[in-house]
Amino acid sequence: MPPANPYRWRRARAAWLLAPLLAALLLHPLVLANPGFFSHDEWERLDHIRRHGLWDFLRAYSIPHAGPEFGHPVRPIGFVQQGMSALLMESAPFLVHLLDVLMHGAVASLLALVLHRRGASLGLALLAGLLFAASPLTAASTGWVAASFDRWLGLFALLAAGAAWGILSGGTTPGRGLALAAAAAGAALSKEAAAALPLALLLVAGAHRALHPDGTWPWRRVAAVLVLGSLPVLAYLLVRLPAIEATLAGRTGVGYYTPTGRFIGRSLSGYWGFPFLPHLTDFPRQGRLGFPAFLGAGLLHAGLAALAGRWFGWRLGALYVAAYFVFLLPVLPLPEPGAHYLYVSALPLAVLMAAVWREAWRRRSRLALAVLVAGTGLMLTNHALIQWRMHRGGVCQAAFLPSLDAALAARSGPIAIVFAPGSLDWVARRAIYLRPAYAEVTLVRGDAPPTEARPLVMGSDCRLR
Numbered sequence: 001m002p003p004a005n006p007y008r009w010r011r012a013r014a015a016w017l018l019a020p021l022l023a024a025l026l027l028h029p030l031v032l033a034n035p036g037f038f039s040h041d042e043w044e045r046l047d048h049i050r051r052h053g054l055w056d057f058l059r060a061y062s063i064p065h066a067g068p069e070f071g072h073p074v075r076p077i078g079f080v081q082q083g084m085s086a087l088l089m090e091s092a093p094f095l096v097h098l099l100d101v102l103m104h105g106a107v108a109s110l111l112a113l114v115l116h117r118r119g120a121s122l123g124l125a126l127l128a129g130l131l132f133a134a135s136p137l138t139a140a141s142t143g144w145v146a147a148s149f150d151r152w153l154g155l156f157a158l159l160a161a162g163a164a165w166g167i168l169s170g171g172t173t174p175g176r177g178l179a180l181a182a183a184a185a186g187a188a189l190s191k192e193a194a195a196a197l198p199l200a201l202l203l204v205a206g207a208h209r210a211l212h213p214d215g216t217w218p219w220r221r222v223a224a225v226l227v228l229g230s231l232p233v234l235a236y237l238l239v240r241l242p243a244i245e246a247t248l249a250g251r252t253g254v255g256y257y258t259p260t261g262r263f264i265g266r267s268l269s270g271y272w273g274f275p276f277l278p279h280l281t282d283f284p285r286q287g288r289l290g291f292p293a294f295l296g297a298g299l300l301h302a303g304l305a306a307l308a309g310r311w312f313g314w315r316l317g318a319l320y321v322a323a324y325f326v327f328l329l330p331v332l333p334l335p336e337p338g339a340h341y342l343y344v345s346a347l348p349l350a351v352l353m354a355a356v357w358r359e360a361w362r363r364r365s366r367l368a369l370a371v372l373v374a375g376t377g378l379m380l381t382n383h384a385l386i387q388w389r390m391h392r393g394g395v396c397q398a399a400f401l402p403s404l405d406a407a408l409a410a411r412s413g414p415i416a417i418v419f420a421p422g423s424l425d426w427v428a429r430r431a432i433y434l435r436p437a438y439a440e441v442t443l444v445r446g447d448a449p450p451t452e453a454r455p456l457v458m459g460s461d462c463r464l465r
Helices: 006-017 019-027 040-052 054-061 076-086 093-117 122-133 136-143 145-170 174-188 192-211 219-239 241-248 261-276 291-312 314-326 346-363 366-410 425-432
Strands: 415-419 441-444 454-458
Touching: 006 019, 006 093, 006 122, 019 093, 019 122, 040 054, 040 076, 040 145, 040 425, 054 076, 076 093, 076 145, 093 122, 093 136, 093 145, 093 346, 122 346, 136 145, 136 261, 136 346, 136 366, 145 174, 145 192, 145 219, 145 346, 174 192, 174 219, 192 219, 192 314, 219 241, 261 291, 261 314, 261 366, 291 314, 291 346, 291 366, 314 346, 346 366, 366 415, 366 425, 415 425, 425 441
Parallel strands: 415 441, 415 454
Antiparallel strands: none
């Protein structure tokens, strides 16, 4: 029976779909309260603007180019946004972090909207959006200004998936075709991992087929999706072909961006277990947490995927695993894993968790509900710990950098920073790494400072004395 007032129903439904955005604001208090920043990358944007001006920054970073190697970032959309944010870093860090959280919340609400418009119930779509807003897979990118590239990639990948589903369901129209091509172009200009977008669209086609098994396979529509979604990505890769060749040949000069097969196994286990591995470092390490924790987290994740396969079809379970890893494929061979790379993987995980939660509740399965409670609790704990660590580092950085600037202004010549017991040396290293203004600063850990440098001690309060 249709609602008595359809316009009021539409407004109420739209209001509900904004709930993930509001939830994101409530779930990130330590990000919003952070007086500092996570790393040197965002400060480098401001350094460039100070030296050469905003227009030079935009000219340097908004034009696609090959770059020396594929790890060299060519991400115009994210760089332009970060350049705008850099203007507020010193005067209003709260606004910078607020923009990041709002962007994450917008992606969460967009997930709910896309799911609902493509056939999911309002409750399922809303739950998926809320789970995405609270996902530990998104916490590192949301709290790190310089990791907005992952958020932009997630936004455009989600738009591309929604447009592709529309084409698969209703055929190719100029509007849908343009939407898919524009989303694919946005993804390619957001981050290099968009090279996996054609594979992701193939998974979307597989999911559509699994949910509509009685119909004929729409070959022409699938071909249209793959062509429209691949051409912008292919154009981007052609521009960057010299950089790709240099990377594959090992001529990068940057060790952490040189791919090698030695780290794939470690990366697979770390990324797969990540949602259920609460940790206090940049990335969970087996040496710190122990093999039982890694094994348990991996089995829990696999159990949830298997449960989804049993209830909704094994093809969907397998597609989930592929969707979780598809945008991680470019980074699996890298020596250094990163939590921010998981942002797009949080999208299929949120959908999986929402679907399993709803089905477990419908079936009144006590065992499944107990597993879901434990898994969700681990995820929320992980999210909180990541957020707390980044806030702790930001508070330290907000004290360290002014103290260092005052020391440099007081005397000329090199400075050696010695770390007192209990001090957060990683904050100092991240804050000044490769920044020209601190070229004469040496960080000392356990060694005698250089004789020509003036030693200063970084205390546990992050100030220099």
